[in-house]
Amino acid sequence: MNKYVIETKNLTKQYGTQKSVADLNIHVRQGRIYGLLGRNGAGKTTTMKMLLGLTQPTSGEVTIWGKPLRTNEKKLLPRIGSLIESPGFYPNLTATENLRIFATLRGVPNRNAIKNALDLVGLPYKDKKLFSQYSLGMKQRLAIALAIMHDPELLILDEPINGLDPIGIAEVRSFIRDLCTEKGKTILISSHILSEIALLADDIGIIDHGVLLEEESLAELEAKSSRHIRFTVSSTTQAARILEQGFHEMQFTIQDDYKMRLHNLDISVGEIVTAFVENGLTVSEAYVCEESLEDYFKRVTGGEGIA
Numbered sequence: 001m002n003k004y005v006i007e008t009k010n011l012t013k014q015y016g017t018q019k020s021v022a023d024l025n026i027h028v029r030q031g032r033i034y035g036l037l038g039r040n041g042a043g044k045t046t047t048m049k050m051l052l053g054l055t056q057p058t059s060g061e062v063t064i065w066g067k068p069l070r071t072n073e074k075k076l077l078p079r080i081g082s083l084i085e086s087p088g089f090y091p092n093l094t095a096t097e098n099l100r101i102f103a104t105l106r107g108v109p110n111r112n113a114i115k116n117a118l119d120l121v122g123l124p125y126k127d128k129k130l131f132s133q134y135s136l137g138m139k140q141r142l143a144i145a146l147a148i149m150h151d152p153e154l155l156i157l158d159e160p161i162n163g164l165d166p167i168g169i170a171e172v173r174s175f176i177r178d179l180c181t182e183k184g185k186t187i188l189i190s191s192h193i194l195s196e197i198a199l200l201a202d203d204i205g206i207i208d209h210g211v212l213l214e215e216e217s218l219a220e221l222e223a224k225s226s227r228h229i230r231f232t233v234s235s236t237t238q239a240a241r242i243l244e245q246g247f248h249e250m251q252f253t254i255q256d257d258y259k260m261r262l263h264n265l266d267i268s269v270g271e272i273v274t275a276f277v278e279n280g281l282t283v284s285e286a287y288v289c290e291e292s293l294e295d296y297f298k299r300v301t302g303g304e305g306i307a
């Protein structure tokens, strides 16, 4: 058994001379929310389209539930729900009528499927309101209802919170989370909004210019961007000895001959500096540093950040 629901190997899409997605290797785990984070134009939609067989990769492979997508589309795609572009709903029909048309087209057998899907996204069943009278937030909910109506095990949602107001965003976030934790769905979601991904995803892939820069769990990422004290001293070897012997402190990392980081913030910076100086070290910098998630993303994308 493959432990990943989705796995890509060197997935590449080239348009003309430009690679929109380049050698992408992502790993989406069962029962988790994977957030694909990247600026506009980073390659998120192109990646998702390849995962859904909507566009063919130039090279590389997509494996879903351990099977190559290319030769198993008919088996795999019905088990996936997706929201890539706004579906073509009929403006002069109600939400329920719209879903009924799609349910018939797709042969969704469950009679309660439409009601269940509308319930999940918080839209009323058999409401008289026409689609054309819906707000953007309601349209987006209906699009997600359509994606989940056939009770797929895997959901691929391309920027599902785009264009929603803050309350709408919080609500959509909450039912996406429920779909994962209560219904056990595996969810791949994309966004260009860092804070959104940080609030929702269990695992994060950062994509920039078609390249996957990082892939890690939110827990790993938070540990990386945690608080620490930075020191610049005349000798980190000597400073390490003082921390170990004088403070019985081992929670530090040495960057180079002069720079080090202490990860225990319970010790007084003043006391450490005094001890360093008393032992003949020169201390040119000592400060508490908190790298925010934003700082972290700026660093890994090497640019102006994402959100």
Ligand SMILES: Nc1ncnc2c1ncn2[C@@H]1O[C@H](COP(=O)(O)OP(=O)(O)O)[C@@H](O)[C@H]1O
Binding pocket: 015, 020, 038, 039, 040, 041, 042, 043, 044, 045, 046, 047
């Ligand atoms: N059909 C296409 N033809 C040519 N270029 C495309 C096509 N689709 C996407 N691109 C280009 O690929 C890059 C990635 O686009 P996209 O996947 O839509 O990014 P994102 O969804 O992250 O905003 C962009 O530079 C875009 O202009």
Ligand SMILES: [Mg+2]
Binding pocket: 041, 044, 045, 046, 158
């Ligand atoms: Mg896109």
